[in-house]
Amino acid sequence: MKKKLTIGLFGFGVVGQGLYNVLSQTHGVKAEIKRIAIKDKSKTRTLPQELFTTDKTEILNDPSIDIVVELINDHEAAYAIVKEAIEKGKHVVTANKRMLAENLEEFYELQQRYGKSILYEGSVCGSIPIIRNLEEYYDNDLLTSIEGIFNGSTNYILTKVFEEKKSYADALLKAQELGFAETDPALDVEGYDAKFKLVIAIAHTFGVFVKPADVINIGIDKISATDLKYAKENNLSIKLVARAFKQGDKVFAFVAPQFIEAHHPLASIRNEYNAVLVEGAFAEKQTFVGKGAGSYPTGSAVLSDVSALTYGYAYEYKKRAQHEALSFSNDLRVEAVVTFEDQHSVSIKDFETFKSGYAANGKQLLQGILTLAQFKALSERDGVSVLLAANATFSPIAESVPEDLLAS
Amino acid sequence: MKKKLTIGLFGFGVVGQGLYNVLSQTHGVKAEIKRIAIKDKSKTRTLPQELFTTDKTEILNDPSIDIVVELINDHEAAYAIVKEAIEKGKHVVTANKRMLAENLEEFYELQQRYGKSILYEGSVCGSIPIIRNLEEYYDNDLLTSIEGIFNGSTNYILTKVFEEKKSYADALLKAQELGFAETDPALDVEGYDAKFKLVIAIAHTFGVFVKPADVINIGIDKISATDLKYAKENNLSIKLVARAFKQGDKVFAFVAPQFIEAHHPLASIRNEYNAVLVEGAFAEKQTFVGKGAGSYPTGSAVLSDVSALTYGYAYEYKKRAQHEALSFSNDLRVEAVVTFEDQHSVSIKDFETFKSGYAANGKQLLQGILTLAQFKALSERDGVSVLLAANATFSPIAESVPEDLLAS
CATH class of the missing domain: 3.30.360.10 (Dihydrodipicolinate Reductase; domain 2)
Known part of the structure; x- marks a missing residue:
C-alpha cells in the first residue's frame, strides 16, 4: 500500500526546480515537499519564502519528514547530509554521483544497519533507468x-x-x-x-x-x-x-x-x-539511450525514486x-592510437607491441598495444593525445607469480 | 522475503528450452521446473522422460505448482491454460503476444478477481524490459x-x-x-x-x-x-x-x-x-534496444518474470x-508514399491532399496526405505499395458533430 510521504529537499538548482515542477504536475505520487534547505536565502524564489530555510536541522530533525532529497553541488556537505539523514531514520534520494562513488560501500552498510533506502537512479545517465x-x-x-x-x-x-x-x-x-x-x-x-x-x-x-x-x-x-x-x-x-x-x-x-x-x-x-x-x-x-543531463530528465529519475519509496523499494x-569472488584490477592491455607533434614525445619503445605509425607535416600517429598503466602515463605527457583504437581488444595481463612463491 | 516457487511449464520449444537452460545455469532464482506439458511425447528429449506429460491437468490440478509458465504456439489452447491456471490460484508467466493482445482486458479483470499475477515481459520485444x-x-x-x-x-x-x-x-x-x-x-x-x-x-x-x-x-x-x-x-x-x-x-x-x-x-x-x-x-x-527474438533473449525475459514472482510482483x-478518459481512435491523417506500376491503380483523387509525384519507366510514385482509412484501403489494392513518408506528420481529424446533436 502506498503511503503519503513528506520530503525535505536540499538544494533548489536546476534539478530541484525540475523535481518541484514535476511533482506539482504529475498525478499519483503520494509525496509532497515540506521544506527546502538552501544556501542563500536572499535569492529571489518563485515559491513562498516560508518553504525555504538555511538551517539544515529544520529538515534533519523534523520527525515528520520521511525522505531527504539531496540535490546540492558540494559533495562533502552532501555526504554529511546523507549520512545524518540515514542515521536519523530517513530515506534518501540523491543524484550526487561524486559523493556516491566515493562513499558507496559505507552507504551500502548504512542502509543495512538502519534499514533505510538510499536511491540514486538520477546519478547515472540522467533519465536512463x-x-x-x-x-x-x-x-x-x-x-x-x-x-x-x-x-x-x-x-x-x-x-x-x-x-x-x-x-x-x-x-x-x-x-x-x-x-x-x-x-x-x-x-x-x-x-x-x-x-x-x-x-x-x-x-x-x-x-x-x-x-x-x-x-x-x-x-x-x-x-x-x-x-x-x-x-x-x-x-x-x-x-x-x-x-x-x-x-x-x-x-x-x-x-x-x-x-x-x-x-x-x-x-x-x-x-x-x-x-x-x-x-x-x-x-x-x-x-x-536517453538524455543524460538537464533538469527534467534528472528530475524524472529523482521522482521515480521518490515514487519507489512510496512502496518501500530498496536496492x-x-x-x-x-x-563475491570478483575483484577489481587494472592489469590489462589495450590497443591505443597515440598522436603528437614533437617527434621526441613518444617512441615505438613506449609500446608493448607496436603495430603501425605515420608522420606527415610534423604530426605523428602511432598505434599499438599498451598496458593500461602505459596508456595512462602517455596521456599525461605534454602535447600527447591518446585514444583507444576502434574496436580495440582488451586482454588481461596474466598474473605474475607471487613473490613469496619465488622466494620459497 | 523470497520464497521457493514450483513451476509447471507448457511447451518445450526454443523459448522453453532457453528458460530451462537459463534456470539451471543462473544463481539466485528460487524456482524449479517440476513438470513440462508437451503435445508430442514421442519426440526425443534431452531431459528425463518423467519430467514430461501430455496431460495438462497434471500441472493445472497440482496444488504444489505455484506458477504456470505458458510457452506454446497455439493461442487458443494457451488462452484456456492461462484462464484455468489463474482460476486455480496460480500465477502465470507467458510470452504469447497474440493471446495476450486479444484477451488483455479479461486477463486484467481475472488478475483483480483472483489476486494472482499474469506477467508477460517476454511478449513485447523479447529481452527489452x-x-x-x-x-x-x-x-x-x-x-x-x-x-x-x-x-x-x-x-x-x-x-x-x-x-x-x-x-x-x-x-x-x-x-x-x-x-x-x-x-x-x-x-x-x-x-x-x-x-x-x-x-x-x-x-x-x-x-x-x-x-x-x-x-x-x-x-x-x-x-x-x-x-x-x-x-x-x-x-x-x-x-x-x-x-x-x-x-x-x-x-x-x-x-x-x-x-x-x-x-x-x-x-x-x-x-x-x-x-x-x-x-x-x-x-x-x-x-x-535489444534482441527481439531468439531463445535466450525471450527466455531471459521469462526468467525475469519468474524472479519477480518470487517477491510477489504484479502489474x-x-x-x-x-x-481513464482516454479512448482509442483511427480518425487520423497520415503522410504517405504510394508506389505502383499500372497507371490506373491509384490517382491523385485517392489523396486528401496531393503533394508530389513522378513516373518513370512505367513506375509511379505519389506522395500526399491520406486518412488512415484511405491509407489502409490503398494498401489492399493489387500491385500497390504504401509506406509512411520519412518524418511523416500525423494530424487528428477533428471530431464531427455527433448525429444525435444534429437531429435535435
Missing part, C-alpha cells in the same frame, strides 16, 4: 560488460566539434549555457564525471565496490587536430567511453576517448544524449551476493 | 508516445534486402532458419505480430485496452523495387514501425512500413534487433488509474 534495470531486470542474468557514453556534456562538445566544426572552447561554452556541464568543467572533460557514474554502475552490475581513485580516467581535453583528421579519413567518430567488464574473476574498468566505427551503436548517440550498453549471458546485448545489491 | 519500465519507472511520467521496431523477423529481412541485396524470399527463409520468424510468416510480414505487441504496450503506456482488430496493420510484403530505389536515392531506409501516441484525449495506433532518415534512432537498428522509443513529458526521449496497470 539503468540502476533499476541492473538491480531488478537483470537480477539473475550473468552480466559480462557495461559500457557507454555516461557524460552528456562531453558528448555534446564532441558532436559540435565533429558535425558543426565548432572549436572545442565554443562547444564547451555552449554546453555550459545549456546547463549540461558541471560547474567545474574539468569534471566533465577530464572524464571524472563519467568515472563516478561508472563506479556506481559497477556496484550494481558486478557487485563490486571500487574506489574512484583506483579507476583510470582519460578525458577529451587533449584530443588533437591529428585525431580529428584520422577519424574523418577512416569514417570514425570519437566518443568518451566509460566501460567495465568481467574476465575470469576480475573486473576491469576505465574511462577513455575512443575511435568509434560508423556502425557501432554508440556512433549515433549525439549531443547531450547518453547511452548504456549492457551485455549478459542471457539477455545478450541491450542498449539504453538489494543483488549481484553482490552472486559474485 | 519495456513493460516493467512502463509500469514502474515511468509510472508517474505523462507519456505521450511509444514507437519502434517490434518485430525482429521483418527487421532482419529488411536489413538483408537493403544491405546484402538479398531477395525478399531468401531473407525470409534465412530468418526462419535462424528461428526469428513465426511459424506462420504472415504474422510477421503482414505486421500482425508487431500489432499484438503494440496493443499490449498501449495498455501499459496509456492505460487503454484496445482490440487488435481495431488497429490497422500494414506489412512489408508488398514493398516494391520502386520503394527500394526511392529509399536509396534519398538516403533513407525502410523499417516496419509500430507506434501509438496520445493527442488530446485520444490514443492513435497503427503498424506500417516507413521511410526512415539516416539520422533517425531507428535507422541504426539492424537484423533481429528491436527498438522501443518512449517519449514523456519529463523523461523526454528514451530508446531501448498495477498504473496508467489506467491516471488516464
Whole structure:
C-alpha cells in the first residue's frame, strides 16, 4: 500500500526546480515537499519564502519528514547530509554521483544497519533507468560488460566539434549555457564525471565496490587536430567511453576517448544524449539511450525514486551476493592510437607491441598495444593525445607469480 | 522475503528450452521446473522422460505448482491454460503476444478477481524490459508516445534486402532458419505480430485496452523495387514501425512500413534487433534496444518474470488509474508514399491532399496526405505499395458533430 510521504529537499538548482515542477504536475505520487534547505536565502524564489530555510536541522530533525532529497553541488556537505539523514531514520534520494562513488560501500552498510533506502537512479545517465534495470531486470542474468557514453556534456562538445566544426572552447561554452556541464568543467572533460557514474554502475552490475581513485580516467581535453583528421579519413567518430567488464574473476574498468566505427551503436548517440550498453549471458546485448543531463530528465529519475519509496523499494545489491569472488584490477592491455607533434614525445619503445605509425607535416600517429598503466602515463605527457583504437581488444595481463612463491 | 516457487511449464520449444537452460545455469532464482506439458511425447528429449506429460491437468490440478509458465504456439489452447491456471490460484508467466493482445482486458479483470499475477515481459520485444519500465519507472511520467521496431523477423529481412541485396524470399527463409520468424510468416510480414505487441504496450503506456482488430496493420510484403530505389536515392531506409501516441484525449495506433532518415534512432537498428522509443513529458526521449527474438533473449525475459514472482510482483496497470478518459481512435491523417506500376491503380483523387509525384519507366510514385482509412484501403489494392513518408506528420481529424446533436 502506498503511503503519503513528506520530503525535505536540499538544494533548489536546476534539478530541484525540475523535481518541484514535476511533482506539482504529475498525478499519483503520494509525496509532497515540506521544506527546502538552501544556501542563500536572499535569492529571489518563485515559491513562498516560508518553504525555504538555511538551517539544515529544520529538515534533519523534523520527525515528520520521511525522505531527504539531496540535490546540492558540494559533495562533502552532501555526504554529511546523507549520512545524518540515514542515521536519523530517513530515506534518501540523491543524484550526487561524486559523493556516491566515493562513499558507496559505507552507504551500502548504512542502509543495512538502519534499514533505510538510499536511491540514486538520477546519478547515472540522467533519465536512463539503468540502476533499476541492473538491480531488478537483470537480477539473475550473468552480466559480462557495461559500457557507454555516461557524460552528456562531453558528448555534446564532441558532436559540435565533429558535425558543426565548432572549436572545442565554443562547444564547451555552449554546453555550459545549456546547463549540461558541471560547474567545474574539468569534471566533465577530464572524464571524472563519467568515472563516478561508472563506479556506481559497477556496484550494481558486478557487485563490486571500487574506489574512484583506483579507476583510470582519460578525458577529451587533449584530443588533437591529428585525431580529428584520422577519424574523418577512416569514417570514425570519437566518443568518451566509460566501460567495465568481467574476465575470469576480475573486473576491469576505465574511462577513455575512443575511435568509434560508423556502425557501432554508440556512433549515433549525439549531443547531450547518453547511452548504456549492457551485455549478459542471457539477455545478450541491450542498449539504453536517453538524455543524460538537464533538469527534467534528472528530475524524472529523482521522482521515480521518490515514487519507489512510496512502496518501500530498496536496492538489494543483488549481484553482490552472486559474485563475491570478483575483484577489481587494472592489469590489462589495450590497443591505443597515440598522436603528437614533437617527434621526441613518444617512441615505438613506449609500446608493448607496436603495430603501425605515420608522420606527415610534423604530426605523428602511432598505434599499438599498451598496458593500461602505459596508456595512462602517455596521456599525461605534454602535447600527447591518446585514444583507444576502434574496436580495440582488451586482454588481461596474466598474473605474475607471487613473490613469496619465488622466494620459497 | 523470497520464497521457493514450483513451476509447471507448457511447451518445450526454443523459448522453453532457453528458460530451462537459463534456470539451471543462473544463481539466485528460487524456482524449479517440476513438470513440462508437451503435445508430442514421442519426440526425443534431452531431459528425463518423467519430467514430461501430455496431460495438462497434471500441472493445472497440482496444488504444489505455484506458477504456470505458458510457452506454446497455439493461442487458443494457451488462452484456456492461462484462464484455468489463474482460476486455480496460480500465477502465470507467458510470452504469447497474440493471446495476450486479444484477451488483455479479461486477463486484467481475472488478475483483480483472483489476486494472482499474469506477467508477460517476454511478449513485447523479447529481452527489452519495456513493460516493467512502463509500469514502474515511468509510472508517474505523462507519456505521450511509444514507437519502434517490434518485430525482429521483418527487421532482419529488411536489413538483408537493403544491405546484402538479398531477395525478399531468401531473407525470409534465412530468418526462419535462424528461428526469428513465426511459424506462420504472415504474422510477421503482414505486421500482425508487431500489432499484438503494440496493443499490449498501449495498455501499459496509456492505460487503454484496445482490440487488435481495431488497429490497422500494414506489412512489408508488398514493398516494391520502386520503394527500394526511392529509399536509396534519398538516403533513407525502410523499417516496419509500430507506434501509438496520445493527442488530446485520444490514443492513435497503427503498424506500417516507413521511410526512415539516416539520422533517425531507428535507422541504426539492424537484423533481429528491436527498438522501443518512449517519449514523456519529463523523461523526454528514451530508446531501448535489444534482441527481439531468439531463445535466450525471450527466455531471459521469462526468467525475469519468474524472479519477480518470487517477491510477489504484479502489474498495477498504473496508467489506467491516471488516464481513464482516454479512448482509442483511427480518425487520423497520415503522410504517405504510394508506389505502383499500372497507371490506373491509384490517382491523385485517392489523396486528401496531393503533394508530389513522378513516373518513370512505367513506375509511379505519389506522395500526399491520406486518412488512415484511405491509407489502409490503398494498401489492399493489387500491385500497390504504401509506406509512411520519412518524418511523416500525423494530424487528428477533428471530431464531427455527433448525429444525435444534429437531429435535435
